[in-house]
Amino acid sequence: MPPTWEMTEEEIRARRVPVDEQRVLDVRHMTRQFGGLLAVSNVSFVVEKGEIFGLIGPNGAGKTTLFNLITGLIQPTSGQLYFRGEEYTGQRPHYIAQKGIARTFQNIRLFGSLSALENVKIARHTHTFGGIFGLIAGVLNLPPAPEDERKTTARAMELLEMVGLAERAHVQARNFAYGDQRRLEIARALALEPRLLLLDEPAAGMNAQEKQGLSDFIRMLRDKFSITILLIEHHVPLVMGLCDRIAVLDFGQLIALGDPRRVQHDPAVIEAYLGDEG
Amino acid sequence: MNSFLLISMILAAMLALSLYLPLMAGQLSLASPGFYALGGYIAAVMSTKYFVVTGPFPVLYLLAEMAAAGAACGVLALVVGIPALRLRGIYLALATIAFVEILRVLSLNLEITGGAVGIFGIPQPFSDRGSYLWIAIPLLLLSMGFIYRLERIRTGRAFAAIREDELAAAAMGISPTFNKVLAFMLGAILAGVVGALSAHVLNTWNARQGTFDSSINYLAYVLIGGSRTFVGPVVGGMALTALPELLRALADVGGLPVWLAEFLRNGRLIIFGVLIALGTVFFPQGMVTPELLARLFGRRLRRAEQVASTQPVDHGAQRR
Ligand SMILES: Nc1ncnc2c1ncn2[C@@H]1O[C@H](COP(=O)(O)OP(=O)(O)OP(=O)(O)O)[C@@H](O)[C@H]1O
Ligand SMILES: [Mg+2]
Numbered sequence: 001m002p003p004t005w006e007m008t009e010e011e012i013r014a015r016r017v018p019v020d021e022q023r024v025l026d027v028r029h030m031t032r033q034f035g036g037l038l039a040v041s042n043v044s045f046v047v048e049k050g051e052i053f054g055l056i057g058p059n060g061a062g063k064t065t066l067f068n069l070i071t072g073l074i075q076p077t078s079g080q081l082y083f084r085g086e087e088y089t090g091q092r093p094h095y096i097a098q099k100g101i102a103r104t105f106q107n108i109r110l111f112g113s114l115s116a117l118e119n120v121k122i123a124r125h126t127h128t129f130g131g132i133f134g135l136i137a138g139v140l141n142l143p144p145a146p147e148d149e150r151k152t153t154a155r156a157m158e159l160l161e162m163v164g165l166a167e168r169a170h171v172q173a174r175n176f177a178y179g180d181q182r183r184l185e186i187a188r189a190l191a192l193e194p195r196l197l198l199l200d201e202p203a204a205g206m207n208a209q210e211k212q213g214l215s216d217f218i219r220m221l222r223d224k225f226s227i228t229i230l231l232i233e234h235h236v237p238l239v240m241g242l243c244d245r246i247a248v249l250d251f252g253q254l255i256a257l258g259d260p261r262r263v264q265h266d267p268a269v270i271e272a273y274l275g276d277e278g
Numbered sequence: 279m280n281s282f283l284l285i286s287m288i289l290a291a292m293l294a295l296s297l298y299l300p301l302m303a304g305q306l307s308l309a310s311p312g313f314y315a316l317g318g319y320i321a322a323v324m325s326t327k328y329f330v331v332t333g334p335f336p337v338l339y340l341l342a343e344m345a346a347a348g349a350a351c352g353v354l355a356l357v358v359g360i361p362a363l364r365l366r367g368i369y370l371a372l373a374t375i376a377f378v379e380i381l382r383v384l385s386l387n388l389e390i391t392g393g394a395v396g397i398f399g400i401p402q403p404f405s406d407r408g409s410y411l412w413i414a415i416p417l418l419l420l421s422m423g424f425i426y427r428l429e430r431i432r433t434g435r436a437f438a439a440i441r442e443d444e445l446a447a448a449a450m451g452i453s454p455t456f457n458k459v460l461a462f463m464l465g466a467i468l469a470g471v472v473g474a475l476s477a478h479v480l481n482t483w484n485a486r487q488g489t490f491d492s493s494i495n496y497l498a499y500v501l502i503g504g505s506r507t508f509v510g511p512v513v514g515g516m517a518l519t520a521l522p523e524l525l526r527a528l529a530d531v532g533g534l535p536v537w538l539a540e541f542l543r544n545g546r547l548i549i550f551g552v553l554i555a556l557g558t559v560f561f562p563q564g565m566v567t568p569e570l571l572a573r574l575f576g577r578r579l580r581r582a583e584q585v586a587s588t589q590p591v592d593h594g595a596q597r598r
Contacts, residue, residue, distance in 0.1 A: 071449060097451035109449075111442035122439045126451040128432050135460075138431030139424055145431065152432075192451055 024049050024196050024228045025070065025101075026082035032065055033077045039065040041252040042079070047196070052222055052229045054243035054260070056236070058272060061249040063232045064106050067198050070230075071103050072096040084195070098126045102194035104185040106201050106232070112174035116165055116184055119173050120156035123191035128152055159187040178205045190225065197221070199231040203238055211235060215242045240264060248272065281408035283523055285479055288414040290519040292472045293492075294499035294511030295421050299465035301505055302425075302434065303458050304441030305363060308493035309355075309374035310469040312381040315488025316354065317347035317473025322397040322483040323390060335401035335478075340413070344474040351470030352463050359462040363455065375493055386485045396484025400477050410479050417475070418512075421468055425508040437461055498550055502557050504564025513566050518553075522546045 025047040032040040040062040047053045055063050068074045070081060072093040080089045083099055091099075102123075111119050128148045129137065137145040160166040163183040168176070173184060182202055189197055202218070203211045215238055222229055233239045239246060240260045248256040248263060250272040256263045263269055293310055300307040321343040329339045362373050385391040392398075404410060428434040436457045439447035444454050477483045495518070503514020528534075529542035541548075557564065 073445060073449065092453075093445070093448035094451050094453045097449055103449055105446070109443050109446040111439055111446065114438060114442060118435060118438070122435045122447070122452070123450040125432060125436055130432060135428075135431075135433045138433060139427040141427070149431065188450065 020085040022049050023047075023082070024051075024084060025230065026085075027066075027070065028080045028082070030066065030069055030079035030081070031077045032062075032069055032074065038252045040069065040076075040249075043249070043252070043254045044079075045247050045254065045257055047228060047230055049228055050222065050226065051244045052218065052231065052242055054239045054246040055230065055232045055249065056234070056239055056246060057249035062252040063249055064200055065252075066249070067103060067200055067232065070198065071101055097192060097194075100193075100195040101198065102189035102192040102196070103198035104182070104189055104200055104202065106204070108178075108181050108185055110173040110181060110185060110188070113172055115170045116160060116173055116176070117153070117156055117169040119184060120159055120188050120191045121152050123188045124152045124155060127193065156191060159190055160184075163187045179207075179210055182206070186221075190221070193225075194227060196228045196230065199229065199233075201232050201234065203233060203235050211238055214238070218242060236264075281406075281411060283520065285407065285410050285414050287516040287519045288411075288418050289472055289476055289479070290495075290499060290515035291512040292418055292421055292468060292515070293496050294503060294515035295425065295508060296465040296469035296472065297496045297500050298505065298508055298511045299425070299468065300458075300461045301500065302429070302441065303437040303461035304444070305458055305461060306367065306371045307374045307462055307465065308371050308497060309358070309377050309462075310465060310496055311488035311490075311492040312374075312378040313351040313355065313466040313469035313488075314473035314476070314492070315378075315381055315385065315485075317344075317351055317470030318477035318483045318487055319385060319391050319397070319473075320347040320350055320470070321474035321477040322400050325401050325478070326397055326399065329401075331401070334405070335403040337403045337413075340403050340475070340478060344471045347470040347474035348467040351466040351473075355463040355466030356459060359459040359466075360455070363458045363462060375490060378488060378490060378493060382485050382489055392484070394485065396482060396486075397477075398482050400481050400483065402478065402481065407479065410475070413475060417471070422508060422512065429508070433457070433460070495550075498554055500564075502553060502564055504561075504566040506563060507566060507568045507571060509571060510564045510566040514564065517565075518550065521549070525549070 023046050027046070028044050030040055030043045031038070043062075043066065055066065057063055065074070069076050072088075072091055072095070075090060080087055082088070083096075083101060088096060088099065111122065114122070128134070129144050134145070137143065138149075157166055157169065160169050163186060165176075165180060165184060165187070168180075173181065176184060182205070186199070186202065199218070203214050206214060218229060218231070219242065221227065231239075231243070243260055245258060246256075246260050246263045247254055248266070248269050250268075255268045255272060256266045258266075293314060296310040296313070297307070321340075324343050324346065325335065325339065329335070329343075331339075358377060362370060362377070365373050386394055429438075436447065436452045439450065439452055440454050440457055448454055473487070476487070480487075496515075499514040499518055500511045501514070502518060503512065504510025525542040525546070529539040534542075
């Protein structure tokens with residue numbers, strides 16, 4: 001929300017953020033209520049450029065809800081969101097995606113009856129010539145449409161190649177095995193050329209070997225595309241080995257934040273996980 | 279086959295396509311008869327009140343009317359679509375039926391539309407009806423070509439993404455509202471253009487054009503023809519328009535019991551209903567599916583299918 005006249009001078013100053021590209025994502029006092037349930041409660045943290053930032057917590061802690069808030073799929077009850085120093089609270093999902101925040105989904109949401117290639121090409125939407133003129137040029141196959149289409153296909157194939165699915169580019173997305181669907185979702189998210197990539201439990205359903213490969217893969221993504229990564233993961237060894245910093249959620253609240261080793265030995269975190277098991 | 283039946287079949291195919299266009303973006307709109315009726319009134323009023331000529335009516339005027347009808351319907355679709363397309367699924371279908379009803383009641387009560395009587399004596403550009411084929415056939419090919427291309431470009435992919443999963447499409451930077459309204463407008467424009475042409479073909483236009491019945495007819499064209507490729511609605515529209523004539527011809531074959539002949543002649547709606555019911559059970563995808571087309575024509579798709587069938591399918595990973 002932009003500052004309004006009802007605010008005091010002090011409140012406005014407190015909310016003003018210098019345009020600071022170092023702070024890729026700035027989450028402030030994020031709160032979301034579902035009826036009587038506080039799914040996310042007054043959560044604040046900053047994700048810095050180039051970081052791999054982990055978000056962990058027991059089942060139902062509010063991790064996915066926080067992702068949905070950051071990507072605009074649901075609106076916060078209160079709190080603000082900043083992307084590269086600019087407030088974007090209340091914006092619609094497609095605008096946020098266009099700005100440079102891409103995501104994958106915990107319960108995979110591919111375009112099931114479309115091919116792998118089409119899935120990735122769809123995510124090139126914002127990087128191709130559009131609008132009514134784009135439609136006319138496309139239908140008549142006039143410039144820049146043919147060139148645009150060729151580039152879109154080439155770029156999508158590159159990404160499929162990278163996740164090892166190029167040979168099966170024309171297979172319907174729903175016919176892929178679980179792990180392959182997760183990789184296809186990552187390729188689709190990368191096609192947006194995001195600055196910030198949100199991964200919701202990318203290792204879920206993968207075997208131990210695939211999980212090991214995933215660590216290297218995510219690091220490679222960060223370096224190759226120079227993006228920032230925020231990821232939710234249950235598998236503790238993976239998170240500890242991969243993340244630069246970790247935030248821990250429990251019952252919607254941020255109970256710990258810092259480098260992996262400190263967080264691992266934090267009494268509140270141990271309590272949350274033991275309580276979960278007991 | 280007589281040329282009037284052929285023209286009716288082509289018009290039906292295009293009306294089915296006008297329903298298919300919003301469906302490409304996952305929107306079940308039954309508004310086409312409303313835009314069809316409006317397009318017809320625009321042509322009827324223009325040709326009887328403003329384009330008054332002696333001698334045969336110039337084809338150029340007819341084309342101008344079709345363009346005007348398309349433009350008017352596009353603008354109306356924009357105005358109606360923005361609020362209406364907030365509704366989902368069956369609620370959108372109901373709202374669009376209400377829209378068709380509103381237009382019908384309006385046309386019954388306005389002076390310019392000729393009230394309940396309608397508009398008569400719409401001038402003819404040709405000396406025989408068959409010549410309308412020179413406009414109808416290219417128009418059908420044009421709309422089929424348009425949709426064929428649309429399905430292969432950015433906008434068509436955005437429509438497909440929204441049809442598959444609106445939320446995921448939005449998360450990929452696609453504006454659901456913009457694209458849904460655009461798909462709705464394209465359908466409305468096509469229905470309006472067809473209405474303008476129909477008004478001349480039929481020579482008269484009144485409030486019986488574009489009613490709730492037609493909404494159901496067009497829907498039957500798409501569902502029976504198949505809604506996953508644009509060929510489906512074309513085939514469905516043509517087949518279901520030809521069917522009553524076929525039944526009538528059958529009824530005239532001697533030796534049938536009277537009740538059967540009578541049923542074949544007048545039981546059109548019952549037969550449609552039974553066809554829809556049987557179709558949804560035995561051919562839930564309709565008569566024409568992309569797979570069928572691939573088997574008939576395509577090689578590339580066939581290869582893709584083979585690859586698909588050699589892949590291990592992990593049922594646990596399927597969402598639906
Ligand atoms: N749309 C919704 N309506 C009502 N309650 C919801 C909704 N979405 C989430 N919740 C509730 O909010 C809480 C947090 O859910 P969330 O999915 O964010 O947890 P999570 O940390 O991602 O858990 P998991 O590890 O199981 O994925 C849960 O109690 C959940 O039931
Ligand atoms: Mg979750």
